[in-house]
Amino acid sequence: MARFNIRTAKPKSTSRVTSTGRVLRTCEGGRGRERDARSELFLLAVANFVSQNTFYETGADRDDRFAALVRRLAVEDPSWTAGLLGWLRGEGNLRTASIVGAAEYVKARLDAGATEGPANREVVASVLRRPDEPGELLAYWTSRYGRNVPKPVKRGVADAVRRLYHGASLLKYDTASKGYRFGDILNLVHAAPDPDKPWQGDLFRYALDRRHNPDTAVPPASNRVLVAHRELMALPVAERRAVVTAPDGPERLRAAGLTWEALAGWLQGPMDRAAWEAVIPSMGAMALVRNLRNFDEAGVSDEVAARVAARISDPAEVARSRQFPFRYLAAYQHAPSLRWAYPLEKALAHSLANVPALGGRTLVLVDRSGSMFYSRLSERSELNRADAAAVFGTALALRAADADLVEFGTSSEPVRFRRGESVLRVLERFGDLGGTDTSAAVRRHYRKHDRVLIVTDEQAMYSHHGDPTEQVPADVPVYTWNLAGYRPGHGPSGTPHRHTFGGLSDAAFRMVPLLEEARDADWPWAS
Structure with a gap:
């Protein structure tokens, strides 16, 4: 009888983030795993x-x-x-x-x-x-x-x-x-x-x-x-405001390389509607997204706003700007006018182009513990890792054929959504759930899913049931998406059906289809 050479046989795929086998404690006291030096550096770097x-x-x-x-x-x-x-x-950006x-x-x-x-x-x-x-x-x-x-x-x-x-x-x-x-x-x-x-x-x-x-x-x-x-700098201050209101004002500003950051100083006055409308044509997509609130406060016209909306939601502009997906969430939260909501939703969707449409049943768990809320992602951002996790988890759930979306901390709860719903609207339903009882969340919500994907900082609490990946049968893939890069992992990785990847962009999602096709997922720069 054939034991191995049968049509249903598949090679076991592996990923590059690899555990050494040495047991560590997570920062919350749970049973963790050490990763080799390359894996630790990669997850920290991204x-x-x-x-x-x-x-x-x-x-x-x-x-x-x-x-x-x-x-x-x-x-x-x-x-x-x-x-x-x-x-x-x-x-990696x-x-x-x-x-x-x-x-x-x-x-x-x-x-x-x-x-x-x-x-x-x-x-x-x-x-x-x-x-x-x-x-x-x-x-x-x-x-x-x-x-x-x-x-x-x-x-x-x-x-x-x-x-x-x-x-x-x-x-x-x-x-x-x-x-x-x-x-x-x-x-x-x-x-x-x-x-x-x-x-x-x-x-x-x-x-x-x-x-x-x-x-x-x-x-x-x-x-x-x-x-x-130099010619613009030589103009008397009293004559400068006339430049921005002239028909050729936008082209003169562009030709002189005058950025929006420098324009207020050159005018030696406020950035009013005319100033913004003159400089908007020469602004990049990233600068436009960051200044939506300023456009509203200055009262830029609906015609100009429509051109801004078209640019920030254009897929080529989104790709060129190389913005992290959660930047669009930040803009949505801070722009007062609803006229930006749909363009930002479209831009967010374009920035998540690598999110796969997974078949079968998928359990997506999003870490909303206190440690994920503690620090901002960067000194220029009000967002945190909890926000980034919610963006990625929601996008994955919305595209999957059949997904259960769960937020977890000390406790865990399903996050309700409808197919075709706005990612930005679903994000409003997430909360702050305290500690990090990842194992309990997996045990409570796993119901013979075809895969489990956990978006987290991996610093799980101690559980007498074992690490989070042990709550799932050994032949069911568990993907851990690490958003913080701490040294200890919450479970093994680099073995069949146990994989860890990381980063703050959707590029990490490319690993999932590769691994499910039983193809080894190499380091991103080698693939």
């Missing part, structure tokens, strides 16, 4: 806004743990670590963690005399993707390791400078509030102009002159943006 406190860890402790893991793996596994850092700044990681990568390898693996210069350049980031990396390095900047850092920064510096970036990011101005960076790294950009030599000279002789620096005639900006 959930970490540098220097931000969390419920169980201070920002300083998290930063130290992150830096220590990067330094260790930069020597032990440089190719994997370099891949993580490049992906983190790219698809986490700027500061990738910049810090690149600096620590180089420092560890220089200290160890390591030469195998990706070049230090290339790793530095790979994480610098916005014109202000060369200064960010140099500021981090010198504050931590002194003003002696090694050649690989200088050369990586110089590569980025040639790629990123242009007239508009100079106007937006080369401001007096920066510790490292563009001219300072050019002096330090000695970046030569890109041969394929004949105008860049004039730009570099102007950046240096603007830094050291600001009163006499004259922008090069070859750079139209800088010339147009």
Whole structure:
């Protein structure tokens, strides 16, 4: 009789976040699992806004743990670590963690005399993707390791400078509030102009002159943006308001690279309706989303508001802006006018494009414990991990063929929803449920589902029934989506049917269909 070579036989899939087998205690005293160094760093990196406190860890402790893991793996596994850092700044969309990681990568390898693996210069350049980031990396390095900047850092920064510096970036990011101005960076790294950009030599000279002789620096005639900006700056204050009300006002502001942040200072007066309507055409989608309340308070017209709504809900604009999905929830909560509700719902849906439509029956458990509410996701956000968990869990439940959506803490309750309902409306039904009795929630609500997905920080309380994954039969997949990156996990991972992934974007959902198709889910930058 055939035992293995039968049509129903499937290979057992594995995921890369892997437990070591060593038992730890969670921060709430539950039975937890240690993960290997690569898994711990990955989950911390994709959930970490540098220097931000969390419920169980201070920002300083998290930063130290992150830096220590990067330094260790930069020597032990440089190719994997370099891949993580490049992906983190790219698809992962986490700027500061990738910049810090690149600096620590180089420092560890220089200290160890390591030469195998990706070049230090290339790793530095790979994480610098916005014109202000060369200064960010140099500021981090010198504050931590002194003003002696090694050649690989200088050369990586110089590569980025040639790629990123242009007239508009100079106007937006080369401001007096920066510790490292563009001219300072050019002096330090000695970046030569890109041969394929004949105008860049004039730009570099102007950046240096603007830094050291600001009163006499004259922008090069070859750079139209800088010339147009200088002309606007030279206008008497009394004549500036007329620019924004003129028919060609929006185009003049755009041509001069005048951002919405700089416009109020240039006008030396309030950002009224006319000012906003003049600058809105040159604003990016992310800036539009952040300023919906300001548009309402200034009374922008319905016609202009309709154009804003069309842009922020356009799928191409959403993809280009690379906003985390929960940013749209923040905008929805803070924009007073209902005219933004439907565009934000559409934008949120586009930002969750990777959420799969799972077949069969799915149990989705969303962690609404106190630790998930404790800290904001970043210093510029009022949202927390509980909000992010609710966004992802709700989106998954709404798209699944048959799903039960549950919020849990000390207790647990179903969250009611109807197929086709608005994600933003369902989110209003979630509450704050105190502690983290994950095992009890799984035991109470698991009813022969085909899979269980838990969105959580994994810091479960002790249960005499065992860890949360033990409440589900061994042949039923349990997916843990970690949103905090603490060291101990609430159950095993990397074994058949027990998988952990993490992050603050919908990209993590890509693992679920792969694993259910019995295909191994590799690290995101290797797949």
